[in-house]
Amino acid sequence: MYWVSTQHTTVATDELTTFEHTYGLTFPPPYVAFLTRYGPGTYCGLLMIEIPDPQLLQSYADYELWTHDDNCPITAQQLGECVVIGSSIDGDFLRHSEIITTKTLDAQVPFTETLEHILRDEFGKMEPFPRYFEPVSPDKAATFLLFSPLDTTDAYNPAHPNEQALDFAPASIQVLAQRFKQHFTSNLWIENKHICMAFLQILGGYVRFNYAYGREVAIIYEPKAIALRDEILAFLQEEHCRVVE
Structure with a gap:
């Protein structure tokens, strides 16, 4: 993976651990490993890897933006309880759609492999494509x-x-x-x-x-x-x- 800039801000493991204890959840180890090494930023110019945000989706819970039927893996109430850890570059989670789908994350593989599966599924990105990461930098x-x-x-x-x-x-x-x-x-x-x-x-x-x-x-x-x-x-x-x- 090409690293666009060495100017980056990593996330401390203790900060993520405190977050987990506060909200009673456990982050996938590959996601933790990515944030503690690279910090937040953009992968392949399409996916934003973000610091956990427990409030972002709360405002969406009362709006009928997605279909919550028997085939939906999550209820509208549960949507408001979700923690956002990433989005597409245009701000969608991950792509604008009326249907909510789940993405499998293998805890035994690097987080970038999961991101590449999303790129293929949601954006039609097929191998080979250049892998690069652009860290968030306030000085950019x-x-x-x-x-x-x-x-x-x-x-x-x-x-x-x-x-x-x-x-x-x-x-x-x-x-x-x-x-x-x-x-x-x-x-x-x-x-x-x-x-x-x-x-x-x-x-x-x-x-x-x-x-x-x-x-x-x-x-x-x-x-x-x-x-x-x-x-x-x-x-x-x-x-x-x-x-x-």
Whole structure:
């Protein structure tokens, strides 16, 4: 698993033990092991692993958001008693649906294996896919830019990048990403038809190219890496990107 940043806040075992005693429950050992080693954060950009929250679902108990029939594994009253330990990146538990389902957690396997089962079941993620964890960091900073491509007929084929196009102003955000790849050494490179993310360990973050929108570029970084952020920013500005204030 690639670790986006070493700036993280772990959860003390004593804190989780106290929580268990207070609420009369027992957390799965793999979940405890994950929080005490990595802390809260985002796994594979889709799942949020969170500090236990015993109150979050209480406000949902009185609303008919889910179907509680004979096939439902939990009653509406029990829903309000649940402790939230994770959610999807858009805030759903784990995905918006009228049906509540259960997920099996094997106490003998790492917590990441359970997360990957959820990714496959709920998001259709199939092997292989890059595993990365982005810890929650109060110091994390971001710079957002808009790419303004020139009017040109140069085409881009993601299977076979047109190297000739790289000699001119980038014709698309895909070409811009390829130029970035040639200029900066990435520790992890994730690319599909929707997005491209270049992870740099010394940046403590990544540069994100929004293929779906075609113009948005973001630099996610730690303040201590401001010099590299400035170098990346200068490169992107030379490539027809402007900062969004």
